[in-house]
Amino acid sequence: xxxxxxxxxxxxxxxxxxxxxxxxxxxxxxxxxxxxxxxxxxxxxxxxxxxxxxxxxxxxxxxxxxxxxxxxxxxxxxxxxxxxxxxxxxxxxxxxxxxxxxxxxxxxxxxxxxxxxxxxxxxxxxxxxxxxxx
Numbered sequence: 730x731x732x733x734x735x736x737x738x739x740x741x742x743x744x745x746x747x748x749x750x751x752x753x754x755x756x757x758x759x760x761x762x763x764x765x766x767x768x769x770x771x772x773x774x775x776x777x778x779x780x781x782x783x784x785x786x787x788x789x790x791x792x793x794x795x796x797x798x799x800x801x802x803x804x805x806x807x808x809x810x811x812x813x814x815x816x817x818x819x820x821x822x823x824x825x826x827x828x829x830x831x832x833x834x835x836x837x838x839x840x841x842x843x844x845x846x847x848x849x850x851x852x853x854x855x856x857x858x859x860x861x862x863x
Contacts, residue, residue: 732797738862739793742855743785749854750781753847765840792818792852793859800860811860815852823848 754762763769795818800810824845830836 732794733863734790734793735859735863738859739786739789741862742792742858743782743789745854745858746785746788746851747782749851750785750847753850758843762840762843765837765843789855789859792855796856796860797863806860808857808861811856811858812853813856814860815854815856816849818856819845819849819852823852 763771792814796811796814799814799817800806803810803813805813827841827844827848831838831841
C-alpha cells in the first residue's frame with residue numbers, strides 16, 4: 730500500500746504547532762510557566778528554535794501516518810479522523826509519558842496540566858490540518 734503524504738500539509742501542521750507553542754508559552758501562560766518551572770529568563774536562540782521546529786516537523790510527519798492508517802482501519806475520514814488521531818496520540822503517548830515528570834521529578838501538577846493542555850490542543854489542530862488537507 731502506497732501512502733500519499735502531502736508534505737505541504739505536514740509543514741503547515743508543524744508551523745501551526747510552533748505558533749500555538751509560541752502563543753501558549755510566551756503570550757498567554759508565559760509568566761505562569763516561568764513560575765512553575767523556575768526559569769526566569771527564556772531567550773530563544775536561533776539553534777533552539779530550529780531544533781524545536783524540526784521536532785514539530787517530525788511529529789507532524791508521524792502524525793499524518795497515524796491518521797492515514799487510523800482512517801484506513803476505522804474507516805473514518807476528514808476532520809473527525811484527525812481529531813480522533815490527535816486525541817488518542819495525546820492520550821496514549823504525551824499524557825502518560827509526561828506523568829513521570831510529576832511523579833519522579835516532583836514537578837507541579839499545574840505544570841503537567843499546562844503542558845498537557847498545550848499538547849492536546851496542538852495535536853487536535855495538527856490532526857485537523859493533516860486530515861482535511863490530504
